[in-house]
Amino acid sequence: MIDISEYITQLLEPLIQDIYFNTVPTGSNIPAQYITFLEVNANPELEAGDKELETGRLIQVNVWSKTNYHNLVEDIRNTMESAGYERTFEYDAPKQEGDSHFNKVLRFVFFDEY
Structure with a gap:
């Protein structure tokens, strides 16, 4: 099983953006453009003999x-x-009063094999 936080950060690192796992930057110096990500869920996709062989990660x-x-x-x-x-x-998430940034939401599934 892979460490999602480390793996996604390394995967997106070449895009030369600030990348945050399951948080957003705070303070007065928020980047003009940045990426956040999180694991929405992880479900067993393939099991055999009471052992999980593959996990679907959203x-x-x-x-x-x-x-x-x-x-x-x-x-x-x-x-x-x-x-x-x-x-x-x-x-595209709707921009609301007080929002400083536009927000695009993308969801991906990955099948993690053991």
């Missing part, structure tokens, strides 16, 4: 940006899919 990646994030979203899609993740869901 990963959510959020792109936060004050400007157009189209290119970064494309880069994330390509990076995740080339690493074996399947995109299952994607949407």
Whole structure:
């Protein structure tokens, strides 16, 4: 089983963005564009003899940006899919009063074998 926090961080690191696992930056110096991610759930996909042989992991990646994030979203899609993740869901989160960044939500599934 892989360490999702470490693996996704290393996978997205070449995109040269600030990357945060299951948190958002705070303080007065928030980057103009950054990435957050978390594991939404992990479910047994294949079991034999009471042993889990494969886990389906649903990963959510959020792109936060004050400007157009189209290119970064494309880069994330390509990076995740080339690493074996399947995109299952994607949407633009509505910007609300007080939000400083636009937010694109992408969800990917990965099948982790033991």
